[in-house]
Amino acid sequence: MTPRNPFGQRNKGFTLVEILVSIGVVIILAGILFSALNQNRNASNLETAQSMLSQAFANARSQAILKQNNARLLIHTSSPGNEREAEKYLRYFGVVVETRSGSNKWETALSGEYFPADVFFIPETSVEPLDWKESRPTSRHNGQTMSLEFPSGRPEASGSGPKWSYYEFKSTGRMSGLHNKVVLAQGVSRDILPEFPDGMALTGLTFNSYGLQFPLEEEEAL
Numbered sequence: 001m002t003p004r005n006p007f008g009q010r011n012k013g014f015t016l017v018e019i020l021v022s023i024g025v026v027i028i029l030a031g032i033l034f035s036a037l038n039q040n041r042n043a044s045n046l047e048t049a050q051s052m053l054s055q056a057f058a059n060a061r062s063q064a065i066l067k068q069n070n071a072r073l074l075i076h077t078s079s080p081g082n083e084r085e086a087e088k089y090l091r092y093f094g095v096v097v098e099t100r101s102g103s104n105k106w107e108t109a110l111s112g113e114y115f116p117a118d119v120f121f122i123p124e125t126s127v128e129p130l131d132w133k134e135s136r137p138t139s140r141h142n143g144q145t146m147s148l149e150f151p152s153g154r155p156e157a158s159g160s161g162p163k164w165s166y167y168e169f170k171s172t173g174r175m176s177g178l179h180n181k182v183v184l185a186q187g188v189s190r191d192i193l194p195e196f197p198d199g200m201a202l203t204g205l206t207f208n209s210y211g212l213q214f215p216l217e218e219e220e221a222l
Contacts, residue, residue, distance in 0.1 A: 045116035046203045049184050053093070054205060054213060056110060057167070060095045061211050063109045064169035070098045071109065074150060074164035075121045075182075086192040088112075088162075090120040094151060105155040112151050115184065120194050122183045123165045139182045139204070141167050173211045181206040181216055 057073055064071035075093045080086035095110035115121070123139050149161035168176040183204040187194040204216035 045119050046184060046186060046201055049115040049119040050203045050205065050215070052113060052115065053182065053184070056093060056095060056113070057205065057207075057213055059110050060167070061169045061173050063095060063097045064171055065173045067097050068171040069101060070171070071169045072096050072106070072146075072166040073169075074146075074148070074166050075123070076162060077121075077123055077145065077165045078162040080192050083192060086189065087114075089192075090123070090194060091115045093121070096148070096150060099155045103155075104159075105157050106148060106150075107155045108151040108153075118186055118188060119184055120187045120196075121165070122185050122196075139165075140179055141165060141177065141182070144168065144176070167207075169211055174209060175207055175211040178209065183216065 060071045060073040073093065073095050075090070076088040077090065078085065078088075080089045091114050092112050093115075094108065094112040096106035097109045099105045099107055121139065123141070144166050145163055146158045146166055147161050147163050148158050149156045150164070167180055167182070170176065181204060183202060185196055186201040187196045189195075202216075205213045206216045207213050
């Protein structure tokens with residue numbers, strides 16, 4: 001005889017249809033959760049990159065004032081020829097200080113750091129290589145670039161080595177040029193060069209004429 005429960009109803013198991021429906025619901029919920037976690041990770045990476053860059057800019061400004069010489073925040077913008085170089089492209093940055101005014105020799109003040117995974121600097125100088133449209137957001141630093149061996153244990157003269165975009169602070173703490181801003185974006189590395197999908201997340205910093213920094217609102221980056 002079939003056992004009965006205390007309420008007089010027959011015990012029964014799940015049907016195949018019920019099992020399949022349950023599995024489908026679990027898969028959908030897992031997809032939603034993964035998407036949310038991925039978005040949170042991307043946002044966290046951008047926030048971390050912004051914080052790292054903010055500290056590096058503050059370091060460059062302090063070095064300029066402390067040593068009474070020009071200081072530059074460098075961001076790697078040499079077009080990569082292989083995967084090793086691609087790791088640095090638009091992701092590697094540091095700070096150098098001129099040994100003395102007009103010497104054109106630079107010593108490492110802040111060794112290189114990398115932005116978190118899939119976060120890239122967006123310079124004006126990369127518009128053509130990255131096939132950007134005019135409406136795409138770019139950083140503004142008056143097109144300032146230099147070639148330098150960095151980092152280095154000794155002062156290096158500019159003119160040789162990888163190409164860097166740079167933001168310069170004078171000994172007064174002021175920045176060279178006007179309307180300086182730096183834009184960071186979420187991207188994906190594919191075939192050495194990064195790609196930036198539509199609707200990508202953005203962040204960054206903007207500066208006043210005194211070299212003081214402020215968070216960059218997304219609408220300002222457009």
